[in-house]
Amino acid sequence: MTNMKLIYIKTYILALISSCYILILPGCKKFIDVDAPVTTTNADNVFKEDITAAAVLTGIYSSIATEENGNTGIAQLNVLPSLSADELNLTTGISDQVINNYYKNSLRSDVSGVSGTDFWAQFYRYLFRINSAVEGLNASSQLTPSVKTRLLGECYFMRAFCYFYLVNLYADVPLIVTTDYKVNAAMPRTSTGQIYNQIKDDLIKAQGLLTENYLDGTLIRTGTQRVRPNKFAATALLARVYLFLNDWQNAETQASLVLANKAVYDTMPLNETFLSATKESIWSLQPTGVQTSANTGSGRIFILPPGGPSGTNYVYLNEDFVNSFEVNDKRRINWINSVTVLGTTYHYAFKYKIGAVTSPTLEYQIVLRLAEQYLIRAEARAQQNKLVGINSAKSDIDVIRTRAGLDGTSATNQADMLEAILTERKHELFTEWGHRWFDLKRSKTIDAVMAPAAATKGGNWQSDDALYPIPLRELQNNPTLVQNKGY
Secondary structure (H helix, E strand, O other), X not given: OOOOOHHHHHHHHHHHHHHOOHHHOOHHHXXXXXXXXXXXXXXXXXXXXXXXXXXXXXXXXXXXXXXXXXXXXXXXHHOHHHHHOOOEEEOOOOOOHHHHHHHOOOOOOOOOOOOOOXXXXXXXXXXXXXXXXXXXXXXXXXXXXXXXXXXXXXXXXXXXXXXXXXXXXXXXXXXXXXXXXXXHOXXXXXXXXXXXXXXXXXXXXXXXXXXXXXXXXXXXXXXXXXXXXXXXXXXXXXXXXXXXXXXXXHHHHHHHHHHOOOOOOOOOOHHHOOEOOOOOEEEEEOOOOOHHHOOOHHHHHHOOOOOOOOOOOXXXXXXXXXXXXXXXXXXXXXXXXXXXXXXXXXXXXXXXXOOOOOOOOOEOEEEEEHHHHHHHHHHHHHHOOOOOOOOOHHHHHHHHHHHOOOOOOOOOOHHHHHHHHHHHHHHHOOOOOOHXXXXXXXXXXXXXXXXXXHHHOOOOOOHHHHOOOOOHXXXXXXXXXXXXXXX
């Protein structure tokens, strides 16, 4: 990991403390409706009071939401893996070499672009803050017990969330669960299996510590916003993890726990799916900006202006992807829009309807949503040969198809059902948090799909491109790290 000298650690401690004050920012007041602390806070007393302890986690969510507002940091998981895959095209004339390299599947460990795109560093920065919080919470004896319990659950959820993406972007990564910089500075890569064991352990802990209700920033009162992860968020992510591990029974079981809670979660009409109050949301990011930034960064980057793609709106949908939808698929009608410039039509993702315009906050960036749980359970059931009838893969996939205005799937055998599910995931989850990129890898179809797709983009696909490179500075700072093959 990045150089973990003492001064580096002190810098992050200051950042951790600063997160306690993030509540005073106008956009962040949405997260918690209580006053910020008025006395000086230091690293020793952050976890002595409920309000400052809660603010640490609030600060993490706010930081991710702020990144999403600016399409930077880990929020670029909505964009860059889609560029690496077969979902998005990149407009010409983009000078940022990193973005170009994501698009052409030609990433290099020693090239940094003006975009500041580095998932490795971003996730490990969050992991340091999370591990600091775990240590501080465990050492504290002065917090309200229910607040301490809830915050630890959020920490374990967030640590699992970070490692899920790290292991799927890079494979083996250092497993860092403390703030001991001497240990962390020389931590080698840990096997993917061990990382997944940690993810599962953390999510199971989170399930036991989190409540089913959504709470406000005090972690005492029930809230209406789904911006802090709850027990069902941990369960939804655990269902995904089991799916990725081919543990079909557990994937089905965990997804079913979420899907059974109809009073809280339900699929919504397509044009209401990404609204702030949608029942489809399991965990969302609340925008932290105002005026033209009062809604999602996804809306601002994906929605093309009348003049078409530009240096600001530099991505648009791949035509082969657009043409892959069935004729009457309402997702094609409602979640994709277009502009025509000088006779050329550019299609763009239109899940989020509010772009760079001044508007009240009406849309939240959804991180976990219910439709994925139906598709997880459908796949888990198909793998267990529960293909048709009640409580089957077909019954789950047809929930998604019916909302899209389509007839039920015609698949009846396992191979066809699994292919149908992968197609539904492609059309349901596009430009969301790297789903397509990860699905291509875990289904072992990435070489067959990306060889022609990369050639169309002007690249030359190699199987090693399925993993991103470890940044060169990380290798220089930690000699125990070994670069991914092909870089």
